[in-house]
Amino acid sequence: MSELELFLHPGNLRLIWTSFLMTASLSVLGCGIGFLAGFFLALMRNPRIVPFAPARWFAIVYTETFRRIPFLVKLMVVLFAFQFAGLNVSLFTIAVTTVALTAAAFASENVRAGLESIHANQWDAAEAMNMGGFTALWRVILPQAWPVMIPPSMTYSVGLVKSTSIASQIGLFELTYAARIMTNKGISAGLAFGTILILYFVLCYALNRFAAWLEVRLATTRHRRA
Amino acid sequence: MGYTLQYGQVAPYLGYLAEGAMLSFGLAAIGFLCGWLIGLICAAISEYGRGPIRWVVRAYVVFFLNTPILVQIFFLYFALPDFGILLTSFQAVTIGLSLNAGAYLTEIQRAGFRSVRREEREAAITLGFTRLQAIRYVIVPHIIKVLYPPLSNQYILVTMTTSIAAIFGIEELTGRAYNINAITFRSLEIFSITALYYVALTFFASTILYGIGRYLFRIKAKVF
Numbered sequence: 001m002s003e004l005e006l007f008l009h010p011g012n013l014r015l016i017w018t019s020f021l022m023t024a025s026l027s028v029l030g031c032g033i034g035f036l037a038g039f040f041l042a043l044m045r046n047p048r049i050v051p052f053a054p055a056r057w058f059a060i061v062y063t064e065t066f067r068r069i070p071f072l073v074k075l076m077v078v079l080f081a082f083q084f085a086g087l088n089v090s091l092f093t094i095a096v097t098t099v100a101l102t103a104a105a106f107a108s109e110n111v112r113a114g115l116e117s118i119h120a121n122q123w124d125a126a127e128a129m130n131m132g133g134f135t136a137l138w139r140v141i142l143p144q145a146w147p148v149m150i151p152p153s154m155t156y157s158v159g160l161v162k163s164t165s166i167a168s169q170i171g172l173f174e175l176t177y178a179a180r181i182m183t184n185k186g187i188s189a190g191l192a193f194g195t196i197l198i199l200y201f202v203l204c205y206a207l208n209r210f211a212a213w214l215e216v217r218l219a220t221t222r223h224r225r226a
Numbered sequence: 227m228g229y230t231l232q233y234g235q236v237a238p239y240l241g242y243l244a245e246g247a248m249l250s251f252g253l254a255a256i257g258f259l260c261g262w263l264i265g266l267i268c269a270a271i272s273e274y275g276r277g278p279i280r281w282v283v284r285a286y287v288v289f290f291l292n293t294p295i296l297v298q299i300f301f302l303y304f305a306l307p308d309f310g311i312l313l314t315s316f317q318a319v320t321i322g323l324s325l326n327a328g329a330y331l332t333e334i335q336r337a338g339f340r341s342v343r344r345e346e347r348e349a350a351i352t353l354g355f356t357r358l359q360a361i362r363y364v365i366v367p368h369i370i371k372v373l374y375p376p377l378s379n380q381y382i383l384v385t386m387t388t389s390i391a392a393i394f395g396i397e398e399l400t401g402r403a404y405n406i407n408a409i410t411f412r413s414l415e416i417f418s419i420t421a422l423y424y425v426a427l428t429f430f431a432s433t434i435l436y437g438i439g440r441y442l443f444r445i446k447a448k449v450f
Contacts (some may be wrong), residue, residue: 068428070386083414
């Protein structure tokens, strides 16, 4: 009974809520920055937009390596790289950077798939109408490519929300860390981890449903246009 | 500043790390194979089964897909003892990896089952195959081409997930990196090299998987 009292204590509930917000903001900020960076990486890989080979090589090497490093190892590298650079940054910044680096690598693949799904004739037609690379991209290619790019990116961001649990390893105060604090306070592991499992589930399931809904919705608009 | 990179100090431990990479590979293989089996059974149930068992399987898949594997293993490791089930860290990690991979592989293989047309199954039943035989001899050979690319992709993801084992004190690649870090304190050097080991490990696996797919199953789709 006292365990339940400990768990339902306002302070404990606030601890869970604060850490939940931390997980959410870490995911949103990391994915936001990462997807933006991934978008530009994908553009760098496209010779029609950035006709500069070293930029392309950089983008290829970046995506191929960062997709293959586990989140935990990347987190450690980022942590010690900040230390090496002599920057005194918060744990939150380190975690956001790691999430963003990961998201960028995966998002750039999704964006590239989206860009490649558009027939090359579209680029030629845009050029024939005297559009520059960026104008063609913005006015012609992207409006058609969004439906291919967005659903897999949304699904992938669910995976990133789950990866943020690893940020507890550097002591960032997010959901998983909160569960460990709770177990230290004497709440049983089943209750503590069970609670945050449910919270993660709510967050990820909602995102997944949204992604599925978006996919259906975007697919229908694409058919109507064709 | 005051920190100069000294990769030389880490050099003696490269072999030690490589042994850890072997364990990572083993963990990934166990996790993937068990997960694949779980996935095959659960996919068959969620496509062809009905009633409560189907709901149980769906609940398992949806739950494991939407929660982090780290917390799943924490739960197995720390919470199950309350219910009288004691797992060693290695058991907890392998069971967690398998169950987590199993959920993903269920969804992948379910898509494969879907790609089989209804007539094919009916033809198999007409020819006197039992339901299990139809799956074994008609459906699985047919869908391997659809399934192979996402399956190999999942194998790579499982390999990366094994790094979580380090948190539970298992001395695989990441775990050994922690060990060396505790001895030498050359943190950035060690973890950047560990990262390269993972890149090499998964790249190697991708290449092999691509070769198998290309020459055994005649699959032209890109694996990586």
